Amino acid sequence: MIPDLQDSTQPARRLNNIVLVGLMGSGKTTVGKLVAQSIGFNFVDTDDVITRAAGKSIPDIFSEEGEAGFRVHETNALRQLMNEQQCVIATGGGIVTQPHNLPLLKELGYVVWLFATPEILHARTAHSDERPLLRNNDPAGTLRSLLNARAPLYQQACDLKITTDDLSVHDVAYGLAESVRVAFAQQKPAS
Ligand code: S3P
Numbered sequence: 001m002i003p004d005l006q007d008s009t010q011p012a013r014r015l016n017n018i019v020l021v022g023l024m025g026s027g028k029t030t031v032g033k034l035v036a037q038s039i040g041f042n043f044v045d046t047d048d049v050i051t052r053a054a055g056k057s058i059p060d061i062f063s064e065e066g067e068a069g070f071r072v073h074e075t076n077a078l079r080q081l082m083n084e085q086q087c088v089i090a091t092g093g094g095i096v097t098q099p100h101n102l103p104l105l106k107e108l109g110y111v112v113w114l115f116a117t118p119e120i121l122h123a124r125t126a127h128s129d130e131r132p133l134l135r136n137n138d139p140a141g142t143l144r145s146l147l148n149a150r151a152p153l154y155q156q157a158c159d160l161k162i163t164t165d166d167l168s169v170h171d172v173a174y175g176l177a178e179s180v181r182v183a184f185a186q187q188k189p190a191s
Pocket residue numbers: 022023024025028047058091092093094095130131132133
């Protein structure tokens with residue numbers, strides 16, 4: 001269901017971007033690129049914004065500055081994107097863990113939570129060693145606990161949740177693009 005974006009108790013949000021949230025392996029980058037291509041938006045990934053600005057990789061930031069240091073970079077990346085228009089923005093899975101990021105996500109655009117079960121997330125992330133939080137001997141268990149802890153935060157942040165388990169990336173991208181088209185079209189013209 002497409003939620004009503006014109007909550008009369010809040011000033012109307014002007015939605016120009018699509019913001020993807022969800023755990024590692026939920027498909028934010030793959031789906032985000034497909035959606036951007038299909039609707040003619042640019043694609044941006046907050047992890048790329050961070051690595052460019054910091055001049056080092058995400059694993060290096062974690063090992064030199066800790067997770068807390070990484071979260072500061074992440075908020076700075078969000079702030080840096082605030083003037084973007086017509087972008088699909090894929091965010092890191094932990095962006096919702098900082099309460100001050102939630103209003104920034106909402107301000108940035110229409111927020112879509114790509115949900116998948118921990119088993120699927122594990123299968124999708126097992127091939128890569130790029131995620132510091134999964135470099136341990138029980139990445140599947142880590143994904144389960146992260147999902148438990150973060151699900152209420154994704155729920156709070158999102159305008160739309162898509163369960164991706166049984167869908168191809170193309171199906172998710174198609175559904176997302178269509179939903180966003182409707183949501184953007186429902187906006188009242190700026191006064
Ligand atoms: C993280 C997710 C990663 C990256 C970092 C931390 C997390 O991004 O930001 O490793 O806390 O879930 P992806 O969700 O794009 O893998």
